Amino acid sequence: MLIAGIGSPFGADQLGWQVIDQLQTNTTIEPAIRQHCDLLKLDRPGAGLIETLQGGYQRVILIDAVQAGKPRGTLLRLEAEQISEQSAGLSSHNFGVAEAIALARAMGQLPGELVLFGLDAGENSDMAFDIAETGKLVDRVVHELSEAVSG
Amino acid sequence: MDEQRDIRIQVPVLARVEGEGALELLVRDGQIEKLQLRIFEPPRLFEKFLEGHSYSEVPDMVARICGICPVAYQMSAVQAIEQVFGTPDSDWIQSMRRAMYCGEWIQSHALHIHLLAAPDFLGFNNAIEMAQVHPEAVQRGLQLQALGNNLISLFGGRSVHPVGVCVGGFHQAPSIRAVNDLRDELQAALPEAQALIRWTAGLDLPDGQQDFVSVALRHEQEYPMCRGRLVSDAGLDIAIDEYEQHFREYQEPHSTSLYSLLHDNPYLVGPLARLNLNRDRLSLNLQTLIDEIGLQLPSRNVFHSIIARAIETCYAIEEAVRLLDNYQLPSQSAEFIEPKAGTGYGCTEAPRGILWHRYDLGEEGMVLNSRIVPPTSQNQARIEEDLHQSLTAYGLQHTDAELRLRAESVIRNYDPCISCATHFLNIRVERE
Numbered sequence: 057m058l059i060a061g062i063g064s065p066f067g068a069d070q071l072g073w074q075v076i077d078q079l080q081t082n083t084t085i086e087p088a089i090r091q092h093c094d095l096l097k098l099d100r101p102g103a104g105l106i107e108t109l110q111g112g113y114q115r116v117i118l119i120d121a122v123q124a125g126k127p128r129g130t131l132l133r134l135e136a137e138q139i140s141e142q143s144a145g146l147s148s149h150n151f152g153v154a155e156a157i158a159l160a161r162a163m164g165q166l167p168g169e170l171v172l173f174g175l176d177a178g179e180n181s182d183m184a185f186d187i188a189e190t191g192k193l194v195d196r197v198v199h200e201l202s203e204a205v206s207g
Numbered sequence: 208m209d210e211q212r213d214i215r216i217q218v219p220v221l222a223r224v225e226g227e228g229a230l231e232l233l234v235r236d237g238q239i240e241k242l243q244l245r246i247f248e249p250p251r252l253f254e255k256f257l258e259g260h261s262y263s264e265v266p267d268m269v270a271r272i273c274g275i276c277p278v279a280y281q282m283s284a285v286q287a288i289e290q291v292f293g294t295p296d297s298d299w300i301q302s303m304r305r306a307m308y309c310g311e312w313i314q315s316h317a318l319h320i321h322l323l324a325a326p327d328f329l330g331f332n333n334a335i336e337m338a339q340v341h342p343e344a345v346q347r348g349l350q351l352q353a354l355g356n357n358l359i360s361l362f363g364g365r366s367v368h369p370v371g372v373c374v375g376g377f378h379q380a381p382s383i384r385a386v387n388d389l390r391d392e393l394q395a396a397l398p399e400a401q402a403l404i405r406w407t408a409g410l411d412l413p414d415g416q417q418d419f420v421s422v423a424l425r426h427e428q429e430y431p432m433c434r435g436r437l438v439s440d441a442g443l444d445i446a447i448d449e450y451e452q453h454f455r456e457y458q459e460p461h462s463t464s465l466y467s468l469l470h471d472n473p474y475l476v477g478p479l480a481r482l483n484l485n486r487d488r489l490s491l492n493l494q495t496l497i498d499e500i501g502l503q504l505p506s507r508n509v510f511h512s513i514i515a516r517a518i519e520t521c522y523a524i525e526e527a528v529r530l531l532d533n534y535q536l537p538s539q540s541a542e543f544i545e546p547k548a549g550t551g552y553g554c555t556e557a558p559r560g561i562l563w564h565r566y567d568l569g570e571e572g573m574v575l576n577s578r579i580v581p582p583t584s585q586n587q588a589r590i591e592e593d594l595h596q597s598l599t600a601y602g603l604q605h606t607d608a609e610l611r612l613r614a615e616s617v618i619r620n621y622d623p624c625i626s627c628a629t630h631f632l633n634i635r636v637e638r639e
Contacts, residue, residue: 100274102274102318103318103352107349158335159334159345163342
């Protein structure tokens with residue numbers, strides 16, 4: 057399994073990296089689960105995301121800041137089909153992310169399972185998310201991880 | 208309590224990642240009365256951020272300017288700083304920097320050719336549609352892109368913000384085993400790279416002859432990447448230190464990006480400009496291949512840029528193989544250089560064209576002032592000139608949608624940093 061945090065150095069867009077950092081030090085993830093997870097940070101990968109998706113992982117979780125017109129801090133969970141169908145309403149990265157996923161699908165190279173978690177940056181995309189906001193997303197991802205392994 | 212975050216990293220520059228570019232076109236009585244292109248340009252903001260920082264932080268900071276070409280930013284920066292402190296003597300350092308740069312050219316060009324430009328010339332709206340009919344072409348592009356990334360990672364240490372490059376050399380030397388493995392991969396990719404050149408030459412490219420000045424680096428022996436003098440096909444031949452005496456920047460009210468002129472004229476930088484000025488520096492193999500595909504150089508058709516990128520991709524693979532052959536570990540991966548005050552200049556060939564840096568350094572090498580001129584803004588005046596001529600030649604009676612598509616493909620020839628979004632262009636056409 058791969059958990060990839062997508063981001064850039066700017067404001068709310070650092071979310072993906074913040075979550076990966078917190079997952080790395082998180083103590084609630086069971087060692088048995090952690091063993092099966094690779095954690096990765098990507099900087100504005102654009103179409104380069106496809107290379108990551110082709111890495112042979114059965115399951116991929118992407119983390120990214122989004123702009124879906126929801127209140128700041130709203131947590132979103134999207135499946136692969138939902139991401140590639142929605143080119144509007146998601147963050148600028150998701151234009152790269154949506155394209156990368158759609159392209160991987162067009163070539164029959166999507167991982168078995170792909171899901172994206174994000175927080176809506178709201179109107180303040182230049183403000184980085186604080187620990188309370190990112191903590192909520194981290195908990196949700198940890199929950200997903202334990203479900204994935206037991207399910 | 209909320210921690211106060213450092214304001215320097217809070218600048219809202221998502222616009223570049225959104226691919227903000229806008230074109231305004233006003234047509235009156237069948238003539239273009241107004242044409243303005245707007246590009247957003249984060250490198251300028253970094254000029255300020257760097258002030259007050261140590262020279263040792265500069266490579267890591269400038270790498271963050273661009274997600275696509277961090278290596279180019281690092282190379283221009285260290286060249287400028289080393290001009291003040293002393294340039295490392297070691298062949299190993301110069302060769303490995305060039306090899307790393309090859310990785311960036313391969314990665315950037317492969318992505319652009321396959322995912323951004325080719326759909327235009329094969330009649331597809333985007334790479335996704337193209338992949339459904341030509342999956343092998345897209346797969347080739349992705350493989351070459353991955354190869355380029357691996358070559359960068361060989362020296363850069365990690366996938367986010369490659370940290371290999373430092374003033375004086377590299378933080379560490381890759382192992383012989385890692386280098387040999389990658390050298391073999393590069394060698395194995397050569398036939399595909401040659402096939403790529405033939406493939407781009409076979410595309411149905413519009414014929415658009417224009418008059419323009421090409422500007423690039425030129426070196427006594429090598430096809431230019433990290434070193435050389437600045438030359439043009441209109442007689443320019445200067446040291447990079449003299450850039451500011453010949454190139455002038457100014458601001459147009461409609462764009463946050465500065466425009467650049469050479470002796471008061473627009474000019475072209477990038478692969479086609481490099482090829483126009485340095486064809487004789489390519490390997491004999493490649494020169495023969497250029498003749499075989501019937502590409503006349505110098506070329507005045509900017510649509511040939513896709514072929515130029517393919518040629519440079521192949522060159523970069525050949526060159527990386529040559530540089531990594533018989534690799535030996537160096538006695539040290541970096542030379543210690545004493546920091547001192549002074550002004551230094553760096554100019555290297557990023558995938559998109561010349562990237563020029565100037566740093567004024569104080570005692571102990573602290574940055575007092577910096578100036579960074581990226582290739583995309585240098586092309587901005589040329590792009591507007593091109594659009595003017597191309598759209599007129601194409602015919603303004605076409606629909607808005609057709610004009611937008613033609614304008615986008617013209618702009619994409621220049622591979623501006625906003626190309627990350629395939630359809631970035633908001634076009635507003637007013638007809639009176």
